[in-house]
Amino acid sequence: MTDERRKFKRESAEARKEALILATLELVAENGVRGATVRGIAQRADVTQGLIRHYFSSKEELIISAYEHHMNQMTDLTFAPGAAAGSARARLRAFVDGSLTPPVVDPRALALWASFLNKVQNDPQMKETHQRTYAYFRDRLEALIAAALEEAGRPAPAARLRQLAIACNAVIDGLWLEGGALPDAFAQGELVEIGRQSVAAITGLDLEQEAET
Amino acid sequence: MTDERRKFKRESAEARKEALILATLELVAENGVRGATVRGIAQRADVTQGLIRHYFSSKEELIISAYEHHMNQMTDLTFAPGAAAGSARARLRAFVDGSLTPPVVDPRALALWASFLNKVQNDPQMKETHQRTYAYFRDRLEALIAAALEEAGRPAPAARLRQLAIACNAVIDGLWLEGGALPDAFAQGELVEIGRQSVAAITGLDLEQEAET
DNA sequence: CGCGTAATTATGCAAGTGTATAATTTCTCC
DNA sequence: GGAGAAATTATACACTTGCATAATTACGCG
Numbered sequence: 072m073t074d075e076r077r078k079f080k081r082e083s084a085e086a087r088k089e090a091l092i093l094a095t096l097e098l099v100a101e102n103g104v105r106g107a108t109v110r111g112i113a114q115r116a117d118v119t120q121g122l123i124r125h126y127f128s129s130k131e132e133l134i135i136s137a138y139e140h141h142m143n144q145m146t147d148l149t150f151a152p153g154a155a156a157g158s159a160r161a162r163l164r165a166f167v168d169g170s171l172t173p174p175v176v177d178p179r180a181l182a183l184w185a186s187f188l189n190k191v192q193n194d195p196q197m198k199e200t201h202q203r204t205y206a207y208f209r210d211r212l213e214a215l216i217a218a219a220l221e222e223a224g225r226p227a228p229a230a231r232l233r234q235l236a237i238a239c240n241a242v243i244d245g246l247w248l249e250g251g252a253l254p255d256a257f258a259q260g261e262l263v264e265i266g267r268q269s270v271a272a273i274t275g276l277d278l279e280q281e282a283e284t
Numbered sequence: 285m286t287d288e289r290r291k292f293k294r295e296s297a298e299a300r301k302e303a304l305i306l307a308t309l310e311l312v313a314e315n316g317v318r319g320a321t322v323r324g325i326a327q328r329a330d331v332t333q334g335l336i337r338h339y340f341s342s343k344e345e346l347i348i349s350a351y352e353h354h355m356n357q358m359t360d361l362t363f364a365p366g367a368a369a370g371s372a373r374a375r376l377r378a379f380v381d382g383s384l385t386p387p388v389v390d391p392r393a394l395a396l397w398a399s400f401l402n403k404v405q406n407d408p409q410m411k412e413t414h415q416r417t418y419a420y421f422r423d424r425l426e427a428l429i430a431a432a433l434e435e436a437g438r439p440a441p442a443a444r445l446r447q448l449a450i451a452c453n454a455v456i457d458g459l460w461l462e463g464g465a466l467p468d469a470f471a472q473g474e475l476v477e478i479g480r481q482s483v484a485a486i487t488g489l490d491l492e493q494e495a496e497t
Numbered sequence: 498c499g500c501g502t503a504a505t506t507a508t509g510c511a512a513g514t515g516t517a518t519a520a521t522t523t524c525t526c527c
Numbered sequence: 528g529g530a531g532a533a534a535t536t537a538t539a540c541a542c543t544t545g546c547a548t549a550a551t552t553a554c555g556c557g
Contacts, residue, residue, distance in 0.1 A: 079535055081523055087534090103402050105318035109515060119536050120515090130515065182405065188398035188465075189316045192391070205466070237470075238482040241458030248457055249450070252401075253418070257450075269451040272485045292505055294553055300504090322545060332506050333545090343545065 077119070088126050088136070090116045095137040100182040104134060104190055131194075138187050138197055142204045148175050150211070159218035164278045166215055167270055170243045171250065171262040181251030212236050212243075219276050235274055242269045290332070301339050301349070303329045308350040313395040317347060317403055344407075351400055351410055355417045361388050363424070372431035377491045379428055380483055383456045384463065384475040394464030425449050425456075432489050448487055455482045 082090075094115035098107035109130055113120040127133040149169045156162045169175065191201045213236035220227050227235065243266060250262045271278045295303075307328035311320035322343055326333040340346040362382050369375045382388065404414045426449035433440050440448065456479060463475045484491045 076521065077536060079522075081534055084534095101402075103316055103318060105316060105514095106402075108513080110513085121518090121537070122535060124516070125534070178405070182402065185398040185401040189314075189319075189395065192395065202466075234478050234481070237459075237462070238455065238478050238485075241462060241478070242451065242455045242482070243458065244461055245454030245456070245458035246450075248461065249454060253415075265447050265451050265454070268447070269454070269482075269486055272488075273482055275485075289551065290506060292552075294504055297504095318544095321543080323543085334507075334548090335505060337546070338504070 079118075084126065087118075087122070091118070091123060091126060091133065092137045092140050095133055096141055096183060099134070099137065099186045100179045103186045107134075134190065135194070135196055138190070139200055141183055141187075142200055145175065145180065146204060146207065149208070159215060159222045160276060160278060163215040163219045163270070163276070164267065166212065167243065167266045167278070168263050171246055171266045176247055176250040176262060178251050178254055181248060209236055209240050212240055216274055220274065223276060225275070238273050239270050242266060242273070292331075297339065300331075300335070304331070304336060304339060304346065305350045305353050308346055309354055309396060312347070312350065312399045313392045316399045320347075347403065348407070348409055351403070352413055354396055354400075355413060358388065358393065359417060359420065362421070372428060372435045373489060373491060376428040376432045376483070376489070377480065379425065380456065380479045380491070381476050384459055384479045389460055389463040389475060391464050391467055394461060422449055422453050425453055429487055433487065436489060438488070451486050452483050455479060455486070 091112065094112045095107060097115055098111050101107075102111075109123055110120050112133070113123055123130075123133060127136065149166070151169070154162075156165050174180065187197070191197045213232055216235050216239065217227070217232050220232075246262050246266050246269075250257055267278045270276075304325065307325045308320060310328055311324050314320075315324075322336055323333050325346070326336055336343075336346060340349065362379070364382070369378050387393065400410070404410045426445055429448050429452065430440070430445050433445075459475050459479050459482075463470055480491045483489075
């Protein structure tokens with residue numbers, strides 16, 4: 072009955088921070104920001120709670136770090152697939168596909184988005200991160216649409232491009248949302264199919280037909 | 285320095301419950317479900333915390349009641365406008381308009397949606413309410429699209445109707461989301477305009493032109 | 498008018514919260 | 528292999544939380 076002190080292993084600051092951030096994201100997705108307690112996070116990361124204070128000056132800072140980590144990962148996942156691809160149309164298609172397949176479409180991703188929303192609206196730093204990420208998404212989508220329209224010989228004025236980008240972004244967001252909220256309501260590939268068709272219908276571009284190099 | 289007991293007025297059970305529910309929705313929108321404390325809600329409703337226990341057997345029950353109240357209000361707001369209208373096309377247009385104007389499009393409505401999501405995913409009763417509301421929305425939209433297509437002499441098979449409803453629902457959801465998240469990013473009426481155009485593009489229906497009775 | 502009952506307030510409690518600080522252990526470097 | 532420093536654990540504290548229960552007050556009804 073010797074209650075010994077817990078053994079531990081020293082890790083690099085980066086590894087520990089990352090582990091803490093991942094544990095934080097898990098718990099935020101499950102229980103919301105307030106439900107992700109310091110003790111719970113420490114337990115999930117297999118560490119005692121004091122260590123969190125050693126790497127993050129407060130829970131607030133840990134939450135902000137976790138949010139930025141998550142947002143960066145989401146943008147990477149969305150844009151990585153079609154970055155290299157050839158025609159603008161192919162890149163637009165890759166963008167739609169990447170946005171509407173796991174792990175972007177995922178109950179956990181949606182839960183994280185919802186859990187963070189409150190803090191995003193109130194905390195200036197998180198608000199900044201959010202607006203930057205959102206603007207990046209939409210600008211990129213608008214550029215893709217502009218290039219694809221130009222490629223098809225039907226360039227559009229700026230005002231029209233803006234509307235098309237908003238509309239396409241909305242379909243993608245909406246499908247992303249529904250796919251995350253009701254994971255079993257859609258067949259494999261159904262979201263991608265609907266997303267492609269909708270973007271095609273809105274922009275007047277044919278996303279299916281293969282390009283002739 | 286006589287610390288007197290607080291004066292109060294007796295209210296009907298309905299009025300008190302409603303007041304408590306409204307205060308709850310305010311705080312849930314501002315601080316999330318866990319941030320909406322019993323004491324905070326009581327204060328917002330200008331009442332002491334013990335009274336909450338008198339009308340609701342637990343905070344959980346109050347939260348569930350507030351959620352159902354909110355969802356009912358949202359459906360009423362969305363469907364009330366165009367319920368009576370004439371042609372299917374006009375009713376579809378009214379649905380789009382109602383879904384994309386305040387108070388449906390509103391930062392507070394979005395915040396509520398996000399705040400409740402966690403509980404909706406976990407609590408069976410709230411999940412049931414959510415799925416019922418969602419199904420009601422989409423079925424209604426699908427019926428509107430079906431009627432409008434028939435009206436235009438181009439009926440569609442069931443599978444196609446399902447896809448159109450999912451796509452249109454997604455645009456509307458996405459625009460609703462963006463309008464609530466970035467209230468200042470869109471001009472007056474811009475969301476409605478984009479929503480109408482997108483639904484028109486997806487379904488192939490012209491929503492703008494007036495019907496000839 | 499006064500009595501009873503239910504609405505409302507007041508108080509208390511145990512559990513959980515973030516954070517601060519002290520005690521210990523692991524590991525690097527000579 | 529041992530000393531010093533940093534990583535990690537352990538403990539404590541003040542505060543908040545939901546809930547329970549007792550004390551009071553307002554108001555309808557005779």
